[in-house]
Amino acid sequence: MRLTEGTLHIDAAPALSGSVRPPGDKSISHRALIISALADGTSTIRGLSTGDDVARTKAIVECLGAQIVEEGDRLSIHGGRHQLHASSDVLDCGNSGTAIRLLLGVAATIPGRHILDGDSSLAMRPMDRVAQPLRLMGAHVEGAGENERPPIVVEGALLHGIEYTLPVASAQVKSAILFAGLAASGETIVRESIPTRPHTEEMLATAGAQLSIERNEDETVVHLVASELEPVDWTVAADPSNAAFFVVAGLLARGGEVRCLGLYGGATRIGFTTVLDRMGGSLDLDINSNGLLDISSTPSTLQATTIEASEIPSLDEVPILTVAAVAAAGTTRFVGVGELRLKESDRFAACLELARVLGAHAVSEGDDLVIEGLGAPDRFATFSFDARGDHRLAMAAAIGATVGNGGTVTGTASVSTNYPNFFDDLAWIVP
Helix, strand or coil: CEEECCEEEECCCCCCCEEECCCECHHHHHHHHHHHHHCCEEEEEECCCCCHHHHHHHHHHHHCCCEEEEECCEEEEEECHHHCCCCCCCEECCCCHHHHHHHHHHHCCCCEEEEEECCCCHHHCCCHHHHHHHHHCCCEEEEECCCCEEEEEEEECCEECCEEECCCCCHHHHHHHHHHHCCEECEEEEEECCCCCCHHHHHHHHCCCCEEEEECCCCEEEEEECCCCCCCEEECCECHHHHHHHHHHHHHCCCCCEEEEEECCCHHHCHHHHHHHHCCCEEEEEECCCCCEEEEEECCCCECCEEEHHHCCCCCCHHHHHHHHHHCECEEEEECCHHHHHCCCCHHHHHHHHHHHCCCEEEEECCEEEEECCCCHHHCCCEEEECCCCHHHHHHHHHHHHHCCCEEEECCHHHHHCCCCHHHHHHHCCC
């Protein structure tokens, strides 16, 4: 593996063997910082994600008045709503859609004028799906264009609770409404027909929020009333979405065994393992002595399958599952994944391109992505691929080159936003 003039050259690996522990879960890390900033007192966080996305949230909660002290891998956050205030600085969310959407809900409850912005990629992402429910709660939110793109201006206001059904599955929108509901009069109710990541409601409950959750076959309903939060000592488990890259690598390797250690194992986050098991992947899932999930994967012959968007609600694993689909025998269909078009890049188009450069026939049918697999990773083409500055595409392409016949990937700098040591960990498991 070598980098020249911004292009990463990756050779095929004869086998893959070893253990990796991905960085702290990014979704949990964002929320631990925000909830700690809102809690009255001093919270601690261990195992925080080391990526730039989470660093942006950390910097923003400091701008808003939280006091943070770092001691090795331990952060102490002294927070409380009484000490939070608007900042004259632009709140720079970088490339993080999670940061900007969650913090919109927080900023709407803090008096004063807030400006949230990000990089050129984030500036193209729609924020209307957050702005609309916040306006229903009484917030003053204004973005650019019809889709309310960043920069977003928020005027903190006195809010009231609403009952809101999510039009699309989105843990980010749900979280923004719940964070706003923490300081709103009356009850805030959020309904979702497809379960999304439950981190916000689970972590708010841990911090003492007056919150309840109803689950039935048709929907999940979260009820929340205004609450004062208590400090918590958080320990962040490793990110299963990042582990997915190495799990697939182990399945497609020419030999060896790859183990991913210390992962968060919630059902909404490991749907990719169910998909890979259905495809014939040899996986071993164990709960370790710390109550965290370890996953081992060994070389397997994969078969095509149909993958519903509801199986992987965030769609974060679609890029690496695209690589698995190319390696599989038969035609794999990703159903209802049009939301990929609104990620850090147009991941829908990019996954089509990645499948094609690997040598597969791939087409789009509406919001479905259809890939005719090659039957084995040793049939992959040696390829060149532009990751479009999207970390998940860069990592997926790197795995495709490693388990296949090599390749070159440009636009890999973005990996630092999510998993700064990814390429080091990948090199670690190549004998």
